[in-house]
Amino acid sequence: MKRLAGLVAVASLLLLACTPKVQVELPNEPININLNVKIQHEIYIKVDKQLDELFSENSGLF
Numbered sequence: 001m002k003r004l005a006g007l008v009a010v011a012s013l014l015l016l017a018c019t020p021k022v023q024v025e026l027p028n029e030p031i032n033i034n035l036n037v038k039i040q041h042e043i044y045i046k047v048d049k050q051l052d053e054l055f056s057e058n059s060g061l062f
Helices: 002-016 039-055
Strands: none
Touching: none
16 A cells, blocks of 8 residues: 555656746847838829820820
């Protein structure tokens, strides 16, 4: 009986020693998010307006 109790104690100590440890730490440097966004909408509007003026009925092109 003592031997069984000793084996259970040793087994429980071995199982407790193998528990994983999870830590959440803050980074040392701030997180940088680089947003490289091209805004081309304004360029297209200018080109569309110029084409409208070029092809208008009063321009004398056609």
